[in-house]
Amino acid sequence: MNDDNPKPVRGRPRTMNADTVRDVAMDAYWRTDPADVSINAICQMAGIAKPSLYRAFGSEDGLTRAVLDSYADRVLSVVFAILQNGEGLQDTLDALIDFASADPRMETGCLFYKMRAGKHRLGPETRARVEEIDAMAQAAYAAVLQGARDAGNWPGGLSVEAGATYLGEQIALAITQRASGEDPARIREMLTLALSVFTRQ
Template structure:
């Protein structure tokens, strides 16, 4: 038997990796990452459990893949906005626009998936937990660079960076919750402007 014949034997691979990840992400958002079983994901994605395990290595691997997809489609865009060298107030406006644009990137924004998964780490696998903490640390580092740059230009008050970073993280989470509730754009704009005005009370 030739090598090509050997490779051709057995069940052909039909699992669509991207489609499974998209299905899992949507339902983790809707029901919570710890509340959707691997069997339910298989049912909703129309794939077999053995096929999913072959592709992702199990539920831990699927969770990781969803997080990496969230990084590519959401977090990296956030990092790009934060990295642009511009006045702090202009950066805030760019961030507001980014959050509003997320309505078109994700069919139904359900809040911050990284935050949701971090809140239920006790129910997730070790590799997923490691990925969660890595992405969280990366995000906080990006916020810190943004805050330090604004402080160095005297564009914001001289607040401790670690406190400012925690505050920024909370405000981004709040913005995502407003999106989850389908609040109108104008409300999100006004709430975010008010939230970030604490950095420039006398400027």
């Protein structure tokens, strides 16, 4: 993705690494909340001047959008992999429970859910990307549940779509509770309870 074989061009050589700045921003957004981290603070943390950031990302929306793209590549892909590679419903749900309630990456919550919760504060590009990812996740959850339904184990009177929304929101709730410092063991207990509705005999 990055040209790390920089054939020399005219002009002052660049000292700022956009990927590094993006990662600094992601870390700050992720640890606290995107709404609580200013461009000024990111520049200070990254040791760069503001115009350099604006040259690389164009606007705050451009930065948050780049951060979200990278976050999707590096973190959300794990969830999509679980959904696509799980062996059966119970196995998939167990993997999701493990990830949400125990994975150290979710210790300070999920940056995507934080962005989604404050969606109205985001710029248009980032907001559109949030909605796109949300739709992808809903589809992935629905695919898993449709598979279970086809296999014959499905609670009566529940639509796959509603089940997918329910599943996604329960995961979001569990991870958001991680961010607020709730005891992981209790989070696991509650998430297991919430998802038991899919597998009661």
